[in-house]
Amino acid sequence: MTVTLPGLEDSTELRIEWGNDVLRVAIAHGPHTAPRLVALWHVAEERPDLAGLRRSALPVLEVTVLGDGRSGTSGKRHVDGAAAQRMRLVGLDETAEEGTAGKAAPVRRLLLHLADAESGLRATVHYELADTVPVLRTWAELSADHELVLDHVTTGVVSGLGHAARWETELAVWEAANPWSGEFRWHRSTLAERGLYDVGMVRFGQVGSKNRISLTSTGAWSTSEHLPMGLVEDTRTGRLLAWQVETSGAWHTELGDRYGDVYLAAMGPTAHEHQWAGRLDAGTGFSSAPVSLAIVPGAAAGPAATLDAVAAALTAHRRRTRRPHPxxxxxxxxxxxxxxxxxxxxxxxxxxxxxxxxxxxxxxxxxxxxxxxxxxxxxxxxxxxxxxxxxxxxxxxxxxxxxxxxxxxxxxxxxxxxxxxxxxxxxxxxxxxxxxxxxxxxxxxxxxxxxxxxxxxxxxxxxxxxxxxxxxxxxxxxxxxxxxxxxxxxxxxxxxxxxxxxxxxxxxxxxxxxxxxxxxxxxxxxxxxxxxxxxxxxxxxxxxxxxxxxxxxxxxxxxxxxxxxxPLALPPEQTGIWACVDGTMDREQLAFSLVTALLARVHLTGRVDTLDTDQRAVVREALAVYRDLRSAVGRSVPVWPLGLPGWRDPWIVQGARDGDHLYLAVWRRGDTDDGAPDTLRVPLPGRVTDEVVEVLYPRWGGESVAVVDDGGALELKLPALTSARLLRVRVTS
Missing domain, CATH: 3.20.20.70 (Aldolase class I)
Structure with a gap:
């Protein structure tokens, strides 16, 4: 379709709208316009203001060529590449692959063929969506007829995240520190708390603050400091956008303000951060690091339900795209x-x-x-x-x-x-x-x-x-x-x-x-x-x-x-968790350690040869329970009734939902001096369909579990300062 956008230098553009049953993208392009991702949205959201979003929209391919640099601004940001702005759409292909027994849903692909006549750079931008899964996977293949050197390149760029918002305080970013032996430490902060402010310069004809919120990983350990993923939360609606960079080496992500709005750029290695250079010539091409973007609207049930929905989307995406293995x-x-x-x-x-x-x-x-x-x-x-x-x-x-x-x-x-x-x-x-x-x-x-x-x-x-x-x-x-x-x-x-x-x-x-x-x-x-x-x-x-x-x-x-x-970073059936046991532990301590692995992959360890007959029975029972439920683990999606766990939380709850079966691992890590309550109320992602709460492990008793809040929560008391239980309850959405 052709649309007229007032006030723009290139006033006539074409628009491509593409997607699946849950996620849509709108791309503007024209003879004087680099193809730009104007909007990415979930069909359950209101249709976005495409005309209003156009000004801050960034090219579908952000790339900078050495010797060419940026255009219109400067600084450390990885947007506004001059070559990216010169790219033009020269063709497109759209294909669909029907679902098979090994795949959850049909897969749709959009290929955008781009070229820059000035530099000779060519690219094919890949967009990939599986039906029912609100996750867009994207990457680019680049080539040239003569030698070019790239400073950075990504298709993992989306703008308009703070449209019509006071984004300093109304947008929040979730990041995961990943320290050795204390992995997956998620932290939420507003953009202002991370140092990104609206400095007011757009009204004076400037692009924005030139600042950014950035995360960078260098070297061969891709997650030794931070996970290559994160979330942007719109506190007005509860909407979450999740990203993950799909590389096993160096990567970079940034949030910045541009024309009064906020963009995300996620990518593999760059020249500035990682001593990288993408060399192209007549015989050499380059494929960028894939980036996946998930969009989930704010759930009526609140932020916990929205987080669960993001986790479900990412889990489905990871299961679909991985190498099959028995x-x-x-x-x-x-x-x-x-x-x-x-x-x-x-x-x-x-x-x-x-x-x-x-x-x-x-x-x-x-x-x-x-x-x-x-x-x-x-x-x-x-x-x-x-x-x-x-x-x-x-x-x-x-x-x-x-x-x-x-x-x-x-x-x-x-x-x-x-x-x-x-x-x-x-x-x-x-x-x-x-x-x-x-x-x-x-x-x-x-x-x-x-x-x-x-x-x-x-x-x-x-x-x-x-x-x-x-x-x-x-x-x-x-x-x-x-x-x-x-x-x-x-x-x-x-x-x-x-x-x-x-x-x-x-x-x-x-x-x-x-x-x-x-x-x-x-x-x-x-x-x-x-x-x-x-x-x-x-x-x-x-x-x-x-x-x-x-x-x-x-x-x-x-x-x-x-x-x-x-499970926010990996499907549970791929997550190896230590369950360490030995003869010095009492039965509650043994059960505590074993429950830790029962909703993932059990990697049993420890001096199992020192266990006495009763202790062996405690471990044997746990593994028998695991063998009964592991097929459910491989189908389940994660939920966090209390939110993502803090490092020193006295109570931790992890859930796995398999249809109408909800499995809950609950740990109490009490201390006589911490003042933590000995009873926990656990809100449920759904309503209990009957009053039966099964204690799957351990079964020796001592705990008390009751359904409360008209089936919307459990009230749980565990028998010891260090104790854990694995529960199963039937729920309906």
Whole structure:
């Protein structure tokens, strides 16, 4: 359709409106107009003021070419690229893919073909929507006939977030700090509290304040400080916009004001923040980091219901876009010998009692964590790389004999591996060429006694293929835990002078490609992603690996806030949660630790060999309950009746909804001096359909649970300062 927009230099434009049954986009374009995303909205919202939003609308592709820069403004922001403003729509394609048994709904795609006649830059912007899911996934493929260098590029840009609002105080941003062993620490603040103000300069012909709210991650740990996702809340309506950057390396996001409104830009690495450069020429293209945007209108039931709706949308999106794996459905119970147990010091003598106990408790996989290759009595950190079994730790049959014992006890065996690193003392460091490692300025990059392999190099990939194929084939492995415990910095120049950030991005993509190829060669092999606990808990990693480690937290009392918040970042069936138990714990403490994992993936650990008969019965009961409900976990969507948990909250509640079944994990972390109430009222996301509240685990009693508020809440009292329960109740919306 053709529309006339008064007061604009290019007064005649065309408009594209596209979307699915829940989400719509409006794009303005014309002979003098770069295609601009004017609005992105949910069909349950009022139709947006497209004419009013047009002034602040940003191009669907924000890109800056080196030597070209920005136009109309300057500063640190990643918008108003001169090349982006010169791009014109030269064609479009729209396709639809019907839903299949493996996909939840049909998928619609819009491809916008753009070109800049001045620079020679060309791009195809991809928009992707699945029916019923209010999440837009977007990325761009760029090319040129001659050499161009990009400073930044993203399609994850949307404006108009503060239209007609006092956005300083009426918009709030939710960010998640992700400290090691205290992951998923969400915090909400207004834009003013984060330092973004309306300085009033637009009325003097200026663009805005030139300021921004920014989050940036550098290096190979994509989530070591912050999650690459967040929320923008419009407090007037309750509307939430969620974003996630789908990359396993460096990324950047920013909120800024522009023409009296607020924009969001989310992207992968940039020149300014990450020493990145996107080189294009006649034979080289570039694909930007995908960004997904979810829109959920404010729920009549309030902010908690809106947050639950965002989580449901993101969970559906992640399940749809990930690599299929049978592990998503089976959710086996894994015993791992690391946490508070062997701590990287395995021997046959130490493993055998754990193997026997784990099997007796009901574990289905048994993973030998770090140290199985160590002949140096703990000095292996800077000598790893060959990944050959120790010749001294496992007498009477070696590592293979020990793995046979695991299999004889009815469990499937697994090993820990740290594939991306080679110790500086390893023979592999001498046999592989320099080009197989990260380099900068003519030197290999070393960090904490390790070199980093560059998985783009054939020799590096061949080395890891040989290692993994040998281990899987020789020992009949069913499980690999792949860890990564050093952050190697901005990246590698590959010995050729390329931008380090470019090398890091391409290595990260090559690593995920390699991991996928391993699972192609070994169907059914479960590979767990880990990086110093939850330091790579990003959507790109989640698309490939069937299960992810999310924390290294060793205190079972501190684990619930991590476990309860994790489903906003990962589907619960991919979230590995430690359930650490030993013979020093009473039955309420054991149940507390076990409940922490029952709505996710149970990674059992601890000195299970020290449990007495009664304690083993407590653990055995928990795992039996888990086997009954794990199919529901894989279908469920997360809910938080009390909101996302604070780090020191005395009460924490995590919910998982599977149709009309609502599962609630409730933890009480009391202290005699904290003054916290011993009774908790839990509002429910729906009305109770009957008065029966099942206590699924533990079943020995001591708690009291009552339905109150005309079926809208539960009143719960737990029997001890440290106690937890898993409940099930039927609810209707």
């Amino acid at each position: 592990d998503h459905d089976t959710l086996p119970v894994v015993y791992n010998d690391f946490l508070n147990t062997l701590m990287s010091d395995p021997t046959t003598e130490r493993e055998l009692p754990l193997i026997e106990a784990a099997a007796d408790l009901g574990a289905e996989y048994y993973v030998i964590d770090a140290g199985w290759y160590d002949d140096e009595h703990g000095g292996w950190w800077d000598s790893v790389g060959q990944w050959e079994p120790s010749t001294t730790r496992f007498p009477d049959g070696g590592l293979g004999g020990l793995i046979d014992r695991i299999r004889a006890h009815g469990m499937r065996p697994g090993l820990w591996l740290e594939p991306e690193v080679v110790g500086v003392r390893s023979p592999v460091a001498r046999t592989l060429p320099d080009a197989a490692f990260f380099q900068r300025h003519g030197h290999r990059v070393a960090e904490w006694g390790r070199y980093q392999l560059d998985l783009r190099h054939p020799a590096a990939r061949a080395h890891l293929d040989t290692v993994v194929d040998r281990l899987v084939t020789t020992f009949g492995l069913a499980y690999l835990k792949l860890d990564h415990n050093v952050d190697i910095g901005p990246g590698t120049d590959a010995g050729t002078g390329e931008a380090p950030g470019t090398g890091l991005l391409e290595h990260g993509r090559a690593f995920l490609d390699w991991a996928g190829a391993v699972m192609d060669r070994h169907p059914g092999l479960v590979i767990e992603a880990c990086a110093a606990g939850g330091s790579r808990t990003d959507a790109a990693t989640g698309r490939v690996f069937p299960v992810q480690s999310v924390t290294d937290q060793q205190d079972y009392l501190a684990t619930p806030p991590v476990a309860a918040a994790a």
